[in-house]
Amino acid sequence: MYKAIGIICILAGCFGWGNGKIKQERDRIRHLRTMCRILERIRAEIGYGKHTFPEICLMLTEINSECYQKCFRRICEESAKSGSALPLLWKAEFEAFLKKQPIQADEREVFAGLPDRLGFQEETGQAGSIGQAEAFLSQRTRQAEENCENRTKMIRSVSILAGLLLTIWLL
Amino acid sequence: MQMCEEEILRLFPERIRGRWQDVARQAEKLQEIRLRAGSPLTILVDGRERFVDAQGKIVDRQEAAARQEGAELEEILKHLCQYSIYAFADEIRQGFLTVQGGHRVGLAGQVLLNGEDRIVNMKYIRYLNIRIAHQVKGAADPLIPLLYERGRVMSTLLISPPGGGKTTMLRDLIRQISNGTAYGRGINVSVVDERSEIAGSFLGVAQNDVGIRTDVLDGCPKVEGMMRLIRTMSPQALAVDELGGIEDLRALRMANGCGCKLLATIHGGSLEEVLYKNYMRYAMEERLFERYVVLDRGAGAWGIAGVFDREGKPCIRR
Numbered sequence: 001m002y003k004a005i006g007i008i009c010i011l012a013g014c015f016g017w018g019n020g021k022i023k024q025e026r027d028r029i030r031h032l033r034t035m036c037r038i039l040e041r042i043r044a045e046i047g048y049g050k051h052t053f054p055e056i057c058l059m060l061t062e063i064n065s066e067c068y069q070k071c072f073r074r075i076c077e078e079s080a081k082s083g084s085a086l087p088l089l090w091k092a093e094f095e096a097f098l099k100k101q102p103i104q105a106d107e108r109e110v111f112a113g114l115p116d117r118l119g120f121q122e123e124t125g126q127a128g129s130i131g132q133a134e135a136f137l138s139q140r141t142r143q144a145e146e147n148c149e150n151r152t153k154m155i156r157s158v159s160i161l162a163g164l165l166l167t168i169w170l171l
Numbered sequence: 172m173q174m175c176e177e178e179i180l181r182l183f184p185e186r187i188r189g190r191w192q193d194v195a196r197q198a199e200k201l202q203e204i205r206l207r208a209g210s211p212l213t214i215l216v217d218g219r220e221r222f223v224d225a226q227g228k229i230v231d232r233q234e235a236a237a238r239q240e241g242a243e244l245e246e247i248l249k250h251l252c253q254y255s256i257y258a259f260a261d262e263i264r265q266g267f268l269t270v271q272g273g274h275r276v277g278l279a280g281q282v283l284l285n286g287e288d289r290i291v292n293m294k295y296i297r298y299l300n301i302r303i304a305h306q307v308k309g310a311a312d313p314l315i316p317l318l319y320e321r322g323r324v325m326s327t328l329l330i331s332p333p334g335g336g337k338t339t340m341l342r343d344l345i346r347q348i349s350n351g352t353a354y355g356r357g358i359n360v361s362v363v364d365e366r367s368e369i370a371g372s373f374l375g376v377a378q379n380d381v382g383i384r385t386d387v388l389d390g391c392p393k394v395e396g397m398m399r400l401i402r403t404m405s406p407q408a409l410a411v412d413e414l415g416g417i418e419d420l421r422a423l424r425m426a427n428g429c430g431c432k433l434l435a436t437i438h439g440g441s442l443e444e445v446l447y448k449n450y451m452r453y454a455m456e457e458r459l460f461e462r463y464v465v466l467d468r469g470a471g472a473w474g475i476a477g478v479f480d481r482e483g484k485p486c487i488r489r
Contacts, residue, residue, distance in 0.1 A: 051258065052253040052258045115254065118255065119254075120257050121257060123258070123260070
């Protein structure tokens with residue numbers, strides 16, 4: 001009886017671990033898509049509207065993603081309160097926020113380090129520079145989406161297999 | 172006076188704000204902050220040139236003053252541009268930018284020309300002149316009785332040398348004429364704020380009080396702006412800052428022909444000096460303006476040195 005319960009627990013645990021990994025992968029894609037959308041909006045606002053960086057941040061407080069919305073709100077509030085440089089606030093806020101998210105370090109660096117790309121004297125160059133970051137994250141999104149199906153299958157198989165092996169080994 | 176220390180401090184990056192604390196305390200009297208790479212930090216307070224030392228103390232001797240570093244100057248410029256230099260490219264090309272609060276920053280450095288000798292950009296910006304905008308509510312009080320005739324406002328030209336308070340006076344005139352005074356009811360005033368100095372608009376919203384019946388066209392060239400406002404906003408009075416040539420006069424003539432009252436400013440030390448300019452002579456001959464107000468910082472009562480009628484005869488002379 002205990003053995004049966006043990007087997008079920010081990011299998012459930014491994015299956016849960018596998019599902020967690022799959023969820024992380026899907027979350028990563030979701031974050032990458034949102035970051036691409038944000039960069040696309042920034043590029044468009046710079047290229048067509050010549051909006052300043054603080055104005056764009058204010059617009060992004062309305063973005064359709066609750067967690068990013070909160071980040072932009074915090075950035076704008078802090079900037080209005082203390083008059084601190086917005087790029088510094090962006091860096092600090094997104095470094096901290098993205099560290100907790102299932103994305104890779106270089107993806108985080110590109111997004112949180114976006115203000116390093118500012119400083120161009122005309123909008124086409126500036127939009128182009130933002131576009132490079134967007135292209136990098138878009139490529140990562142495509143790769144992640146393409147691999148997602150296979151990885152999902154693989155993780156699920158590995159988790160079940162690991163559960164079975166663990167069960168056999170413990171028995 | 173509505174200037175506050177905080178607004179002055181916010182002109183500088185957070186890292187160096189400490190040095191400007193003492194200067195910011197002088198906000199109400201502060202007129203200019205001049206930053207030149209390699210030269211002493213200079214400020215103009217109440218018409219008097221003073222310096223800032225390394226600890227941020229205001230001193231009178233230039234030897235004691237701290238010198239401005241080039242790299243720090245660039246940092247200040249970036250901060251003033253909200254780290255979005257691309258958004259200020261046109262202004263930089265023209266040699267100035269207007270920051271939140273309506274403060275105007277004059278720029279000098281090396282200009283880049285195209286094949287037709289037109290300025291396409293500016294690089295190595297090493298000289299900044301931050302002119303602090305002051306909204307002085309009531310500045311136009313002594314003028315108001317002289318600018319109304321049978322309950323209607325008269326077209327007025329404000330004349331003063333740079334830094335003489337033209338824009339401050341114009342801003343208060345607009346506010347009072349728009350809101351209405353004891354001499355006449357409020358009317359619709361349209362403002363072409365080419366350099367965002369009058370209304371000090373930020374995100375399209377006037378930061379200065381320019382009256383309840385005022386429409387502001389921000390960042391638009393004067394001539395185009397005047398035509399546009401006449402067609403679209405049907406103003407009863409039209410206000411522009413710093414007339415500068417025959418094109419401006421043509422637009423004013425058109426506005427006048429549409430029945431708009433004109434409120435404008437021009438650089439000059441006296442009415443005679445202004446009339447040396449051909450186009451202003453034509454303006455007087457055509458009686459485009461009904462009142463000429465000469466401002467001078469040393470003249471007391473908000474700097475009004477003289478008020479002249481449409482023919483140039485003095486109504487008041489101090």
